[in-house]
Amino acid sequence: MTVKLKKGLDIRLIGEAEKVTANAPHSDYYAVKPADFHGMTPKMLVKAGDKVKAGTVIFFDKYNEQIKYASPVSGEVTEIVRGEKRRILEVRIKADEQIVFESASPADPSSMSAEEVKQRILDSGLWPMLKQRPLDVVANPNNKPKAIYISAFDSAPLAPDYDYVLHGQGAHFQKGLDALTKLTEGKVYLGLNGSVRHDDAFTNATGVVTNQFVGKHPVGNVGTQIHHTNPINKNEFVWVINPQDVMIIGRYFAEGKFDLTKLIALTGSEVKSPKYYRVINGASIKSFVAGLLNEGNNRIISGNVLTGTKVDENGFIGFYDNHISVIPEGNEMKFFLTKGWLSLGFDKFSNSRLFPTYLTPGKKFRLDTNTNGEERGFVVTGELEKVFPFDIYPMQLIKAAMTEDIDLMENLGIYEVAPEDFALCEYVCTSKIEIQDEIRKGLDLIQKECF
């Protein structure tokens, strides 16, 4: 099936990664950040000073003990960083020079039972790679998903190209798919970019249903793809997973090693030569951006500029991120006539037609983090709909979330969306409302009251 979407927006930024891969230098420190897993409360199994191997379980979910989280490298736990109310923010691990792995035997998922596959993934610590809709949290292994969705491309600004990332990884990717097909009584869906040639890893994939999608961002968001092929109703679950993580799960089955090595795109206008790096997930940012950025006040984002997390140089790559973006901070006042709200705005990118850059559709931009205006009440109508390719009224759903109206949220389709689906709405919002946060709060309320 081919789905063509008209709505959406491609934000054209400078600093796309060149298709070249470098090995990132050795990182001394790695971290697992419980905050990457929304709503999860960790129960620690290690303390500072403990020795771990790559794959050693370091904490589990207090409210769902089957879900375990493992150390990405071998070494010594140096610090458990806590924040307000003693909430655990990071578990830091000083890595050995030579990584030692927890031993497990290779296995072929296609000859294993569903329960065996599930148990093996749970025990390995790879389970958190699976997320569930609704709620956009780590998949609950007790639920029965009606389908598993993988989007084989990311349409977000400067996103990595998975056709490049998974090139030559076809065997492991297929093994991962074999494992996933065991986890659902429904099908595994692979969403392909309908406007490019795909890598063999995707075209040779078997045992899955492939759909083609054509359009602008968020066409590559798995939520968009679910909505247009198999929308989620109340009491239904769909699990989603990133293609590179599928490959990692496949590699785990093939080699029996908890190996989180993956390709990460270092992108953005403040990166001197944007390209791909081979790193172990959870590596410190400093280890591989040092010396690669332009001088100045930069913001480093683990993930893309729409949904990523702000990290500083001493921070670590997020668990789900395949992408680091570096853009300039915009913490400077802008005089209204020369650079501010009434300037001609040849340097501003906008989905509205209020800037002359509307007439230069090929131009790429160096955008900073300035909000370009202050927060206001909802005034402008019709702008969110232009970038929201769902059969859902975005503004009404956002307002229902703001007013904590559970019935209305259910009626308007809260089960079908994740905060990331609203990222573009938040970007274009004239009133500068923090829409993803409002949707997240709405989902939290739904989780509390309805699950």
Place this chain on the structure above:
Amino acid sequence: MLNLKDKNVKFLEKKIKGLEPVFAKDGKLGKLHYVYDSLVTFMFTPAETTKKGTHIRDGVDLKRTMFTVVLALIPALLFGMYNTGHWHMVAESGNMSLPYWEDFGAKIIYGLIQVLPMVVVSYGVGLGVEFIFCTIKGHPINEGFLVSGMLIPLIMPVEVPLWMVATATIFAVVIGKEVFGGTGMNILNVALTARAFLFFAYPTSMSGDKVWMGGQEADGFSGATFLGDAASLISDSPTVDGAAGIMEKFTAADAFFGMVPGSIGETSVLACLIGAALLIITGVGSLRIMLSFTLGGLAMGYIFNLIGPGLGNEYMQIPSYMHLLVGGFAFGAIFMATDPVTAAQTASGKIWYGVFGGILAVMIRVLNPAYPEGVMLAILFMNVMAPLIDHYVIQINISRRLKRLKTA
């Protein structure tokens, strides 16, 4: 040159930063924090950066959006000034066929003297009220009034005294907007609330045939508008000779270019259309509403044309297209009905809202001669109905989802 400018800007920025502690919420003049804040954010887009959620933001903000609407109103304002001067001269000389271009400069100057104070009063009083409310309620000042402040004088007859403009503005901002919680929360269009207030509180200053021309002295001279004359068609003493007579007195071309008496900004359809072009090109105004409102009015006019001869009703026989050209129809469709806060918010809701608005506007004009201008009442009524329209549009979406759940 540019360097010098940069230097001045830096100097200004430094001065403002120096004042910041004084106006901080716990500073010496903390009470005026939001007044200070609004002036500073007008001059400088603040240094605020994204905190959570998206790390970059669209270049557009409410200030630029609202300013675009103000720009779109400038042609209507300029023409309104000229037209005010023109009809003043007509009234003074008693010569209905005074050439348009004669004493052009004098007309503009007269218009400027008449209209500018109204604009100043509207903005001054309105912003004053907003500042007071924002200070009391402790929220930043919204840009909504930038547009309302320009709309209010443009929909008033030129003879309205300034104190009435002030009273109406206060009423509109307080009762029409602030009691609902400020910009974005109001149900009725603020500018139309101001006009409706005057219309019902001081009807003699808002209708009749004396109010449209500044400084009218010539006795026995009628400065009636098209709508005033048209309404008389169904009274006992018509001022014009049937539908044909009124079309002779006011040609379609006069109405289109705006060479007729009327409220300051509403007379020239051409000036309104220039504004409409800007709103449509920039996407700030809803083309959907403008078109559907126009089509609704045209359709209703046409229906009246069909049934008029049978009923012997002369007003109904006025060509339907004339309804779009006279009175505040074009101005209302382009600048009033499209107010995003008070209009329907869903895409299909906007169409229903527009169509019904257009139909009602013409219906009120023709069927109720006590209210010669139906556009104002029609839009206010549709403002009230808009949430209901949206409700049904959204309900269709909701039941589609429920149906899917049942069949799943």
